[in-house]
Amino acid sequence: MGEKVLMKGNEAVAASAVRAGCRYYFGYPITPQTEVAAYMSKIMPKIGGTFLQAESEIAAINMLYGAGAAGARAMTSSSSPGISLKGEGISYMAGADLPGVILNVERGGPGLGSIQPSQQDYWQATRAMGHGDSRHIVYAPNTVQEMADLVYLAFDKADEYLMPVVLLADGLLGQMMEPVELPPEKTEFPEKPWATTGHHNKRPHNVANSLYLQADKLEAKLRERYARYEQIEKTEQRSEAFMVDDADIVVVAFGASARIARSAVVSARAQGIKAGLLRPITLWPFPNDSLEATVPQAKAYLSVEMNMGQMVDDVRLAVHDAHPVRFYGRTGGVIPAPGEVLDAIAKLAQEVGA
Amino acid sequence: MGEKVLMKGNEAVAASAVRAGCRYYFGYPITPQTEVAAYMSKIMPKIGGTFLQAESEIAAINMLYGAGAAGARAMTSSSSPGISLKGEGISYMAGADLPGVILNVERGGPGLGSIQPSQQDYWQATRAMGHGDSRHIVYAPNTVQEMADLVYLAFDKADEYLMPVVLLADGLLGQMMEPVELPPEKTEFPEKPWATTGHHNKRPHNVANSLYLQADKLEAKLRERYARYEQIEKTEQRSEAFMVDDADIVVVAFGASARIARSAVVSARAQGIKAGLLRPITLWPFPNDSLEATVPQAKAYLSVEMNMGQMVDDVRLAVHDAHPVRFYGRTGGVIPAPGEVLDAIAKLAQEVGA
Amino acid sequence: MADKEPRIVFQRPKSLLPVQMHYCPGCPHGIVHRLIGEAIDKMGIEGTTVGVAPVGCAVMAYDYFACDMIEAAHGRAPAVATAVKRVHPENIVFSYQGDGDLASIGMAETVHAATRGENITVIFYNNAIYGMTGGQMAPTSLPHQVTQTSPYGRDVHTAGYPIRVCELLKDLDGVAYLERVTVDTPSHVRKAKRAIQKAFTYQQEKRGYTLIEIVGTCSTNWGMTPLESMDWMRENMLPYYPLGVYKDIVAEGYENIHEAAKDRAKNVPIVMQEAN
Amino acid sequence: MADKEPRIVFQRPKSLLPVQMHYCPGCPHGIVHRLIGEAIDKMGIEGTTVGVAPVGCAVMAYDYFACDMIEAAHGRAPAVATAVKRVHPENIVFSYQGDGDLASIGMAETVHAATRGENITVIFYNNAIYGMTGGQMAPTSLPHQVTQTSPYGRDVHTAGYPIRVCELLKDLDGVAYLERVTVDTPSHVRKAKRAIQKAFTYQQEKRGYTLIEIVGTCSTNWGMTPLESMDWMRENMLPYYPLGVYKDIVAEGYENIHEAAKDRAKNVPIVMQEAN
Amino acid sequence: MSRIIVDETYCKGCGLCVDACPEGIVELDQTRINAKGYHPAVLVDEAKCTACSSCATMCPDMAITVWRS
Amino acid sequence: MSRIIVDETYCKGCGLCVDACPEGIVELDQTRINAKGYHPAVLVDEAKCTACSSCATMCPDMAITVWRS
Amino acid sequence: MPKDYSKDLKIIFAGFGGQGLLFAGKIVAQAGLLDGKEVSWLPSYGPEMRGGTCNCSVTVSTDPVGSPLVVEPDVVVAMNQPSVYKFIDAVVPGGLMIVDSTLVPDIPERDDIAIVKVPSTQLADEAGFKQLANVILTGKLYAETKFCSKDAIDAALTKIIPARKAKLLEPNQKALAMGMDL
Amino acid sequence: MPKDYSKDLKIIFAGFGGQGLLFAGKIVAQAGLLDGKEVSWLPSYGPEMRGGTCNCSVTVSTDPVGSPLVVEPDVVVAMNQPSVYKFIDAVVPGGLMIVDSTLVPDIPERDDIAIVKVPSTQLADEAGFKQLANVILTGKLYAETKFCSKDAIDAALTKIIPARKAKLLEPNQKALAMGMDL
Ligand SMILES: Cc1ncc(C[n+]2csc(CCOP(=O)(O)OP(=O)(O)O)c2C)c(N)n1
Ligand SMILES: Cc1ncc(C[n+]2csc(CCOP(=O)(O)OP(=O)(O)O)c2C)c(N)n1
Numbered sequence A, B: 001m002g003e004k005v006l007m008k009g010n011e012a013v014a015a016s017a018v019r020a021g022c023r024y025y026f027g028y029p030i031t032p033q034t035e036v037a038a039y040m041s042k043i044m045p046k047i048g049g050t051f052l053q054a055e056s057e058i059a060a061i062n063m064l065y066g067a068g069a070a071g072a073r074a075m076t077s078s079s080s081p082g083i084s085l086k087g088e089g090i091s092y093m094a095g096a097d098l099p100g101v102i103l104n105v106e107r108g109g110p111g112l113g114s115i116q117p118s119q120q121d122y123w124q125a126t127r128a129m130g131h132g133d134s135r136h137i138v139y140a141p142n143t144v145q146e147m148a149d150l151v152y153l154a155f156d157k158a159d160e161y162l163m164p165v166v167l168l169a170d171g172l173l174g175q176m177m178e179p180v181e182l183p184p185e186k187t188e189f190p191e192k193p194w195a196t197t198g199h200h201n202k203r204p205h206n207v208a209n210s211l212y213l214q215a216d217k218l219e220a221k222l223r224e225r226y227a228r229y230e231q232i233e234k235t236e237q238r239s240e241a242f243m244v245d246d247a248d249i250v251v252v253a254f255g256a257s258a259r260i261a262r263s264a265v266v267s268a269r270a271q272g273i274k275a276g277l278l279r280p281i282t283l284w285p286f287p288n289d290s291l292e293a294t295v296p297q298a299k300a301y302l303s304v305e306m307n308m309g310q311m312v313d314d315v316r317l318a319v320h321d322a323h324p325v326r327f328y329g330r331t332g333g334v335i336p337a338p339g340e341v342l343d344a345i346a347k348l349a350q351e352v353g354a
Numbered sequence C, D: 001m002a003d004k005e006p007r008i009v010f011q012r013p014k015s016l017l018p019v020q021m022h023y024c025p026g027c028p029h030g031i032v033h034r035l036i037g038e039a040i041d042k043m044g045i046e047g048t049t050v051g052v053a054p055v056g057c058a059v060m061a062y063d064y065f066a067c068d069m070i071e072a073a074h075g076r077a078p079a080v081a082t083a084v085k086r087v088h089p090e091n092i093v094f095s096y097q098g099d100g101d102l103a104s105i106g107m108a109e110t111v112h113a114a115t116r117g118e119n120i121t122v123i124f125y126n127n128a129i130y131g132m133t134g135g136q137m138a139p140t141s142l143p144h145q146v147t148q149t150s151p152y153g154r155d156v157h158t159a160g161y162p163i164r165v166c167e168l169l170k171d172l173d174g175v176a177y178l179e180r181v182t183v184d185t186p187s188h189v190r191k192a193k194r195a196i197q198k199a200f201t202y203q204q205e206k207r208g209y210t211l212i213e214i215v216g217t218c219s220t221n222w223g224m225t226p227l228e229s230m231d232w233m234r235e236n237m238l239p240y241y242p243l244g245v246y247k248d249i250v251a252e253g254y255e256n257i258h259e260a261a262k263d264r265a266k267n268v269p270i271v272m273q274e275a276n
Numbered sequence E, F: 001m002s003r004i005i006v007d008e009t010y011c012k013g014c015g016l017c018v019d020a021c022p023e024g025i026v027e028l029d030q031t032r033i034n035a036k037g038y039h040p041a042v043l044v045d046e047a048k049c050t051a052c053s054s055c056a057t058m059c060p061d062m063a064i065t066v067w068r069s
Numbered sequence G, H: 001m002p003k004d005y006s007k008d009l010k011i012i013f014a015g016f017g018g019q020g021l022l023f024a025g026k027i028v029a030q031a032g033l034l035d036g037k038e039v040s041w042l043p044s045y046g047p048e049m050r051g052g053t054c055n056c057s058v059t060v061s062t063d064p065v066g067s068p069l070v071v072e073p074d075v076v077v078a079m080n081q082p083s084v085y086k087f088i089d090a091v092v093p094g095g096l097m098i099v100d101s102t103l104v105p106d107i108p109e110r111d112d113i114a115i116v117k118v119p120s121t122q123l124a125d126e127a128g129f130k131q132l133a134n135v136i137l138t139g140k141l142y143a144e145t146k147f148c149s150k151d152a153i154d155a156a157l158t159k160i161i162p163a164r165k166a167k168l169l170e171p172n173q174k175a176l177a178m179g180m181d182l
């Protein structure tokens, strides 16, 4: 086992990405994730990789598209406004079945917003990174360790399913330091016979493309892709359950707000309220299975988010309105205090007599 | 009453926008909505308005932001990939509380996709035009007449609620000709004391801005805005019910697919299946009230969309899992035939014994 | 000689609100703001001026200028300014932008506002770095310049070459006036002030697009004192970004950009067709 | 003189797939494709070439070239090509772009790939119109040119001025070679072919960024026959967009862009610091 | 004898070859129409062909192969 | 007598005025610290001030007002 | 019993770009509108870029139009060979195909529909209405289907030919009449 | 009963940018880590751009850390006047505030917490450890809370001072020791 070192979430992501074989990083500065670029700019020249500060987020995502097509392990990172600018490019990657890793260290929005942490881009990440029917695996780390572990995994999943994979973090996770054990340097990578590497007169030409001028061909392509998505929904759901087994009140929270919710759950238990925390680690595929499993025992759900209420819909869909589903959130960069969440739990417990 | 004229949906939008007082149009060419720009480029110079072909969709949306800030009635239009590029700018408009009208004539996606009609941007339009908590009224016309009527309304609502309003159409509606009666030329417009018109030494300076460096200030701003959103959810839901009163099978469909669903409903009735069509006209706010009203009577729901299944979640949320909710869709630019939809209705009717 | 009644010969311009600015000590952004304010005061145009703030250290300029202000998305100030000017053609519209904003993410908007000959004035603050985000490489960072994202110095083999904005834009037909100035000494400051006023005047006279580039500093992110950073700027930036007038259509003998452009295209039949 | 054994002296290059192209009759896009194919064949680089297709009439170029191909988002081909070249520096990477793609939506990517000195070759087809979307005004449409979105002729007062791309880019330090050619006559076609080959060769020799602008036509959207459109192009576009070499770093006596840039900045201490 | 061969499946009848041929020996065949609906180019006087390739150089659709002998 | 007034609430102690004054009569007051934590500029020899405004011209924070008499 | 086309008519006009098929469709839709019917017109913008095939769907009906895309046409008006091949099987039994026989050498057999051959391009050339083969065929369509009143179809032409092209009205009227009289 | 800080300690370090507060926080977090504790460190990046206030939250605990943002600090280490005003009320009853008394003239009264004044800037100046007032305060913090083992806090310094800055190690060690001995 390696040694635990203190690292910022942003640095851990960068360091772990490099260990996952990432050798191309394309980014454009934006708070609160500039440490990723800073780290990459230091390390890449030393290991024969490429750090390229793109002229914009749009250029960066299209570079990711190009590097993905060319067969490289590559990533880009940004924060909310910059992620919006990448929408078209991400949609192109989905349409051309190209792998790549995209980190969003969310900040308060909309617009220029604030530079404090938020989870306001949940819908964007899970529903519509860009136009058109497309899905992306979305990982939501809640510790610096998970920042490292999930980005590492993201590269593998991107290559496995040939799609962009999103890491949805927030300013809190990006900026904080925690002990982290970095994963080992990866040395084996999947073959990419489809990549546009130059055919070296050994095979017919490869093409990376998302255009299908005939609607039926595009539909066929989409159905093929959706079969893969279905597979992912079956096999890639991840979540963590904390004191959920006997819980009356199931708190659902991801990322930074899950940390706070966890403290609140501990306090609630101390007060005799049977609360538990179900923490989605994949936001898409949403961990419907583990949520459904709580339905027989639970009396009510509380979705805790750093936004005005987005994931709460997915909770409702997952539990099929079997029990009340409530929402507690702070937004714009405000980090909720455990006490506020505890109050919300207590109120809900009272309401449902738990 | 004015005369009915044959017009393409795209032209009807443009003509009606001008009658609604739109004097600034910023666009960038993209199929299948170029007729909007073509129309605007012809008419604007004649009426003292401005047609400006922007260098990109991004420039166009930021021009809309500027014109909105300056107090003008203005619009932009594009199609799916171009709309993705506008995400950041739309989020800025939401964050600065600026009015403006945005038309998306959807085509097949993701990526470059196809140029045939689709409804694949439903999620994007209703959940995440850009980053951050923000909402936009989304109108979904299903005839050329409604293209005209709803864009006309959109300008008023944008000014009333100080927000960007989206018209979500598709290539079918944009390209088809139907008889349309254009609304009257508007002559009275709301005052805009907040606009950055130059203060002419008569008032303190006005500022259009979405930055709130202190998280609590941003949160307060968001809560204020969400109060407005709640108001909109209460008062601005629009939908059309067709044979829904006694329907066992409620088909839910909007825009082009609603036309096809309507034909299918008529055929289903002819076969003795009590089908009806609930057509959302506002996609946000989603017509939850009229859908909820069908729950006591209905036995099942069928969401018909030109995508892989997006609105279906909103139907589920609206009917609270009271009855089965199914989906039938074609995607990538394929227009479903009424017969296919009829089959799906019949199958569902059998399943639920209707 | 008896003392005369004391009178104020220098004070904060009225068109700058009496608030403390958030800039670092010695940051020339403040000087440039003042020059704009002085131009507005002198021309008496505060009531008809609309400013567009960038995303960059000057993002909060909307809180400093007393005229109406708009905060634009990063790099898009020219597009925003274009629209404002189209809506209110009699207003004076200026954008204030940093090098990252104007020359990196906003390059397309910059070139296109210029080639369209928008009657706006762009105040371009070039400090060879991304100030606001903590000192990353800018499109104008010099070769070998150490920044957060060029930790070993800007390597031209991988990061390429800086952009000289005035040189880039000068050939575009829509451009009426381009000047590069700096604000390191009182006399340079006064020269910069004249340039800004001239740009505003050209705009008033509808001559075309105007841009004033101010070669500035960022002592915080350059890791120097304000005075050291002025020295570094003089020594390294000024020879790379030579001061001077890069285009002045009036000095060339034209009334406005249209006269000049027509002259340039006089052997092109379609361009001259009106004249037929 | 007895007939020699007949032999083929002109045929479709091997690096173009034997498929019918979708271009309109007489569209020079086809000629330019062939020239690229001929360059690839001649240099024997089909196996190591990666092409990047634009969004524009040439969008389906990925079906025509036998080398590996990537279809890029509208305007972003330079960014895509940059990444491909970085991943495979020994490959020859070219992008093929129209005027709307390269000079309007893709302006920032164009300028930045150029200033970074990316070792890529850009083939720029300038037909003064948006062909694929049905004939809207392009950034290179001429003053008074009638298009779908300039129905009364391009009005420079509202739509501004065309961009001359070679003139715009020539001052950037990353640029090694820029030439503007056309393909209206066999001799011009041969000249264009030499230019393309030279650009590919410079790329092979890692000299820097290369761009060949081909002044073309769009008979369909100009509303002319192919031959008429060639005439119109000669009469109006060529005087506006003069043919010729706009930059050739080798002809200027430099080995590559880095030598030239250093020479230009020799009075800048930080730039010369390596030499110390 | 030199000559050109026009592959009709590629020819779109644009006429660029007709204009380019210095010998004036290429014409569009108004009597025939190919699958795409165009009148294809034909060499009308094989004897005069110099295999100069001007026609093929201008052909955007690579419909022309030039033979020298 | 001419002089300058430095508004301490604005001054950030950057020293640009100190450097700019041709008479060398502006200094940063190392003995005092303002609310923002800076040593403010002071005029140390009022008699020599020519009201040339060089100091104020360089002040990024408009902390200096110049009086002539 | 033959279908009553005055109640409901679904047509596809198909051929090469430039043959005026969209215009022909517009005449029909406009005529229906003038008769107070529900109408729709939809061009197809398929994969071909230029010079490819071109078609449009037109519906004229007393009921609201559902999908404007005609997939089971009552009538197909075809002006080139590929369109005949592409659409002949789509015509509903009992329906009609009208073909420009000048341009279409081969028409596959189908005995459950009527096939009307009109050498319209040749007729137009001879009559000096260059480019009006489409309108002749529209006249023939009218004659075969009577989907609207005679007044309506005549007025439709006037309506859709813009004032600045007034001099085209007369030849169009003549071509339409010629088609009706065939 | 005084809180056992070796089980759980929440600290805010606050002052001006450039005073080394983030570094001080890092020493504490690293020390906790070396003792096998759960730790977190979070800088605040508030509205101020440059030269404004700067602070960071550090938690060292035997339990997993929930929110790394400390809102109810056990200890506040304050190096300027605004920070004292801003945070004094946040300290939990029974908690501690450590103040650089060289830089902070005024400390509001609170009798339910301990207030420790250390003229650390002056001490650092005198001892020739320019800029190490932060480390002196960290030493004092250790002495007051004993949140970790002595070995751990000593080793922490070695750990976080990078090799290329090795010559800084000794003065840091001395400053830390000085703080502990106060
Ligand atoms: C779309 C987007 N990308 C990135 C950022 C982050 N950002 C804020 S300011 C800035 C650059 C500032 O540099 P410059 O324009 O040179 O201005 P300066 O601060 O140096 O005056 C960046 C990249 C953002 N806010 N939005
Ligand atoms: C983001 C985006 N915007 C717009 C379009 C629509 N579009 C397709 S091609 C094109 C322009 C083509 O013009 P040009 O680049 O000059 O190429 P040409 O067709 O003339 O060869 C446009 C605007 C698109 N596909 N994507």
Ligand code: SF4
Binding pocket: C022, C023, C024, C027, C028, C029, C057, C127, C131, C132, C217, C218, C219, C220, C221, H050
């Ligand atoms: S960071 Fe640099 S540019 Fe920004 S205010 Fe500070 S010194 Fe000025």
Ligand code: SF4
Binding pocket: D022, D023, D024, D027, D028, D029, D057, D127, D131, D132, D217, D218, D219, D220, D221, G050
């Ligand atoms: S539309 Fe114009 S550019 Fe496109 S293929 Fe046709 S002629 Fe060529």
Ligand code: SF4
Binding pocket: E003, E004, E020, E021, E022, E023, E024, E025, E026, E043, E048, E049, E050, E051, E052, E053, E054, E055, E056, E066
């Ligand atoms: S090869 Fe030369 S001579 Fe022969 S047909 Fe072609 S152009 Fe004419």
Ligand code: SF4
Binding pocket: D026, E006, E010, E011, E012, E013, E014, E015, E016, E017, E018, E040, E041, E055, E058, E059, E060, E061, E062, E063, E064
């Ligand atoms: S140039 Fe080629 S496509 Fe054109 S007519 Fe001649 S052979 Fe046919």
Ligand code: SF4
Binding pocket: F003, F004, F020, F021, F022, F023, F024, F025, F026, F043, F048, F049, F050, F051, F052, F053, F054, F055, F056, F066
């Ligand atoms: S006005 Fe002139 S002389 Fe007086 S203090 Fe300022 S710089 Fe010095």
Ligand code: SF4
Binding pocket: C026, F006, F010, F011, F012, F013, F014, F015, F016, F017, F018, F040, F041, F055, F058, F059, F060, F061, F062, F063, F064
């Ligand atoms: S220039 Fe202004 S801010 Fe700087 S020290 Fe002088 S008075 Fe203070």
Ligand SMILES: [Mg+2]
Binding pocket: C056, C098, C099, C100, C125, C126, C127, C128, C129, C130, C131, C138
């Ligand atoms: Mg800068």
Ligand SMILES: [Mg+2]
Binding pocket: D056, D098, D099, D100, D125, D126, D127, D128, D129, D130, D131, D138
């Ligand atoms: Mg073009």
